[in-house]
Amino acid sequence: MSDVDPAPLYILSFRQRDELAALAANAGWQVVAARRAAGAARRFLASGSAVAVIDARGALSDGLAAAASLDGAVGSNGGAMLVLVSRGDIEAIARFYDAGATHFLASPFSEAEFVQALRFAHRHAARMAGDWRATAPADPLGWRLDLSSGTMQLTPAFARLLDLAEETSPRAILRRLDAAERRAAFLALRRLATRTATAFAHDIEGLGRIVQHLQYDPATRRIDALVEPLGSAPDSAVAMRDALAGGRDAGGARRWIERRLATAEPLAVVLVALNRFEVVNTAYGRAAGDALLRGAHRRIEQAAAETLEKGALVTRMGGSEFLVATDQPRARIDLAVERIVGALAKPFVVGDSIAVLGCRIGMAARGEGDEAASLLRRASEALADARASDSATLRVADAGEEEAPIDRLAAELGPAIDHGEIDILFQPQVAMGSGAIVGVEALARWEHATLGTxxxxxLFAAAARADLEIALSDHIQRIVLERAAAWPRILSGLRLSLNLTAGDIARPGFADLFLDRVDTSGFPRTRLTLEITESGLIEDLNIAATLLTTFRSAGCRIAIDDFGTGYSSLAYLKSLPLDYLKIDKKLAQDITGTVRDRVVVRGVIDMARSLGLSVIAEGVETEEQLELLAKEGCQYYQGFLCSGAISSDALVALMKAN
Incomplete structure (x- = not known):
């Protein structure tokens, strides 16, 4: 028997399970052994193991697939993966490493060599997943400045030294410098306009003379600063990953979670795993895979930023698995999850091809006595359940008796439709040249008795969960058309924009059904604009083009909505019969950002107009945005600068006052 403390060990061996299990058991391990890869991640997590052994001898392809499937579960929980390979397959070690393996052993090997490899893997896991606050290297001193948002984030150690919050303003740091040192800081920052790295020195209380090494990343428009005594500095961008909440390594994420768990605040973690990533990585190579992961990270960050308050952590945990951690209410987290699912369902450009991946998600909320390791393990178990499911995208650990808001909405949506609780509001669309209201977009709302608006x-996320997307879409279309057909004379000149969903476009015979619905309502086809989004088109562009051509021939106009949020927009502009292009809210609001932002918006407007399309900007909220968009050639806008979504009666009053 070994002198190691008894510890669980997960072994997956396709041909020699019993032999390996006996060797490990004789060495003192509590072995959970499997011969089939099905459910490997779930079994590994359930075993409580910190070490997974993948025996790929004589089963190389099965071993690679198993390693890839376990990567997220092992990496997220700070574990180790020991892979056994045949001597003739040593060249495959690099592929196993890319798939998440941490240790390797080539046959033939002795019992002593196998046990020693287990011990080293266990020691690695202990360092990675033990007490992260105690075992992690000291936090570096430094900061990150996001030039796009003007926000600054300090490493925890630097924040403690300066007695400042981790999230602060550049002005708070500059106030700590005297006039001469402040000038040196400004000059260093100015130098970053022509170079990516520079430095400046100054005195700081508690450290004496120090140097701040600055690195600028033009792609993210971030400046990373590493603060240390005068001398050579490591790559500051790499060093900062371990310390900042936005860092991209699993250890830094666990330390972030541990700090939050030390408070009494609520906390939930969401693990997001990409589907079919290994297929893309193998087919197109590691460079393409890395680019895809960066793209996925950006989409997740954007979805989280749109739905969660400031302070949420978004990071990559390892392999194709990402973490979102937040203290926001459950309903907001559910909306964030739906946005993430939608964002990752859109296609990725890989070389000259398009790849559609999708994702699976596991979620867990903090429980009494939780540490980072236990909280992440429960989220990993939920993710493993989601991956094992044929249809479920999301699994929630320890949901208990509290029903998730999205599930509650899904359960109550059917009766709400039947009882007429789903209402319609209208947001005005305004001609920039005259200021006249020329149209409206119909928007669905549900005033829920306890969850509010x-x-x-x-609403459509709940419909998707309840498999009521078509029923909800039909219900909304009928209400919108009936209500608009009954408008008084003052509204009789307005165009009506109505959204079509992906489910609508995919329905056989939808064109005839919908046009019959329009004619039955009495609303003129020629005043109807049908809006489609990229997510509603991606499955089959040819089918969408045929359907939209039918509608256009019938007198309707077609608009592409939320332009600028997707990744294949140009293909849509070339292939679809369009009349309007609607610029996404975020892109439209970028008009008041940097010169670069404005150039992008100008390019979109110029491109649309050169194709004969009218341009509608969404989300316009300020006179400055309106003026700049008008100067660039945008013809119409909608947004709170004119009005939010309002009832028909309020719309009549607004038209009278306009």
């Missing part, structure tokens, strides 16, 4: 995004 439920907007279209969450």
């Amino acid at each position: 439920i907007g279209a995004d969450l």
Whole structure:
């Protein structure tokens, strides 16, 4: 028997399970052994193991697939993966490493060599997943400045030294410098306009003379600063990953979670795993895979930023698995999850091809006595359940008796439709040249008795969960058309914009059904604009083009909505019969950002107009945005600068006052 403390060990061996299990058991391990890869991640997590052994001898392809499937579960929980390979397959070690393996052993090997390899893997896991606050290297002193948002984030150690919050303003740091040192800081920052790295020195209380090494990343428009005594500095961008909440390594994420768990605040962690990533990585190579992961990270960050308050952590945990951690209420987290699912369902450009991946998600909320390791393990178990499911995208650990808001909405949506609780509001669309209201977009709302106002995004997310997307879409279309057909004379000149969903476009015979619905309502086809989004088109562009051509021939106009949020927009502009291009809210609001932002918006407007399309900007909220968009050639806008979504009666009053 070994002198190691008894510890669980997960072994997956396709041909020699019993032999390996006996060797490990004789060495003192509590072995959970399997011969089939099905459910490997779930079994590994359930075993409580910190070490997974993948025996790929004589089963190389099965071993690689198993390693890839376990990567997220092992990496997220700070574990180790020991892979056994045949001597003739040593060249495959690099592929196993890319798939998440941490240790390797080539046959033939002795019992002593196998046990020693287990011990080293266990020691690695102990360092990675033990007490992260105690075993992690000291936090570096430094900061990150995001030039796009003007926000600054300090490493925990630097924040403690300066007695400042981790999230602060550049002005708070500059106030700590005297006039001469402040000038040196400004000059260093100015130098970053022509170079990516520079430095400046100054005195700081508690450290004496120090140097701040600055690195600028033009792609993210971030400046990373590493603060240390005068001398050579490591790559500051790499060093900062371990310390900042936005860092991209699993250890830094666990330390972030541990700090939050030390408070009494609520906390939930969401693990997001990409589907079919290994297929893309193998087919197109590691460079393409890395680019895809960066793209996925950006989409997750954007979805989280749109739905969660400031302070949420978004990071990559390892392999193709990402973490979102937040203290926000459950309903907001559910909306964030739906946005993430939608964002990752859109296609990725890989070389000259397009790849559609999708994702699986596991979620867990903090429980009494939780540490980072236990909280992440429960989220990993939920993720493993989601991956094992044929249809479920999301699994929630320890949901208990509290029903998730999205599940509650899904359960109550059917009766709400039947009882007429889903209402319609209209947001005006305004001609920039005259200021006249020329049209409206119909938007669905549900005034829930306890959860408050439920907007279209969450409403359709609940419909998807309840498999009621078609029923909800039919219901909304009928209400919108009947209500608009009954408008008084003052509204009789307005165009009506109505959204079509992906489910609508995919329905056989939808064109005839919908046009019959329009004619039955009495609303003129020629005043109807049908809006489609990229997510509603991606499955089959040819089918969408045929359907939209039918509608256009019938007198309707077609608009592409939320332009600028997707990744294949140009293909849509070339292939679809369009009349309007609607610029996404975030892109439209970027008009008041940097010169670069404005150039992008100008390019979109110029491109649309050169194709004969009218341009509608969404989300316009300020006179400055309106003026700049008008100067660039945008013809119409909608947004709170004119009005939010309002009832028909309020719309009549607004038209009278306009």
